[in-house]
Amino acid sequence: MLTLYDYLPSQNAYKIRLLLSHLDLPCQQHYVSIFEGEGQRDAFLAINPTGAVPALRLEDGRTLAESNAILIYLAEDTDYLPADRYRRATVMQWLFFEGETVQSTVATLRHWVMTGKDRKRSAEVLDGKRHGSLKTLNILNKELERNQYLGGADYTIADISVFAYAHRADEARLPLHEYPHIQRWITQIKAQSRFLDTVYPYSIDPHSGLELP
Ligand SMILES: N[C@@H](CCC(=O)N[C@@H](CS)C(=O)NCC(=O)O)C(=O)O
Structure with missing residues (x-):
């Protein structure tokens, strides 16, 4: 069986839980106490050199x-990752956007606000994160005005990835209700099977x- 190295409040890990649920794939969870430093221990660094969750152990041990x-990896040969070369590349486009932009803005600000760490950051740093987060939400809102889902007409892992933090942006004290196309997309994702x-x-x-x- 697959093993997911998980930390429940992690929305990066939620992405994997959401896809596993859509695919109805069984998986055992191994919890990593990241704030206690468990991710930095040798046993976990051997699984993920960055010390972060999520990580996945395949049935064969890799x-x-x-x-x-x-x-x-999990979406290969499923409807969540298109085979068409161009469409597949647009999925990658939004996955890279998520990794580079959503994680460093909305996700980071949400983490700080929800854990009280925002009170330990300077006003300048917080303003920078808020500005970056609003820019990120604007980009997504415009894209979702043009397209039903990110990059096209079908729900893919690009949506799953970006959805994880974007649909919780209000927890970063961001005005998610001001983005009607993101709201419509969230409603559609919530209506997906499983x-x-x-x-x-x-x-x-x-x-x-x-x-x-
Ligand atoms: N780019 C990574 C980010 C993973 C990440 O930041 N995970 C957080 C939890 S949401 C974590 O485990 N942080 C612990 C650490 O970085 O030491 C991904 O997409 O998986």
Whole structure:
């Protein structure tokens, strides 16, 4: 069976849980207490050299890290990753956007706000993150005005990836309600078969107020 190295409040890990749910694939979970430094121990660094979740252990023992790489692996030969060369590249386009832009803006700001770390950051740093987050939401809103889903007419792992943090942007004190096309897209994703609605707040982990090691 597959093993997901997981931390429940992680929306990067939620991406994998959501795809596994759509695919109805069984998987065992191994929880990693990232704020207590468990990710930095040798045993986990052997699985993911960055020390971050999610990571996946395949049935044959090989391991894989980076949420978007795991999505690509699991989605191969399914409707969630198109075979067509151009359409596949547009899925990658949005996966790279997610990894580079969504994670460093909306996801980071949400983490800080939800764990109280925003109070330890300077106004200048917070303003920068907020500005970057609003720019990210604007890009997504415009794209979703043009297209039903990211890059086209079909729901793919590009949507799963970006959805993970984008649909929780209000938890970063961002005005998600001001983006009508993102709202429409969220509603459509929530209506997908075997959608997984369970999201965990950082507050379930008493250690989440610590800075990551
Ligand atoms: N780019 C990575 C980011 C993973 C990441 O930042 N994971 C967080 C939880 S959401 C983590 O485990 N952080 C612990 C650390 O970086 O030490 C991905 O997409 O998987």
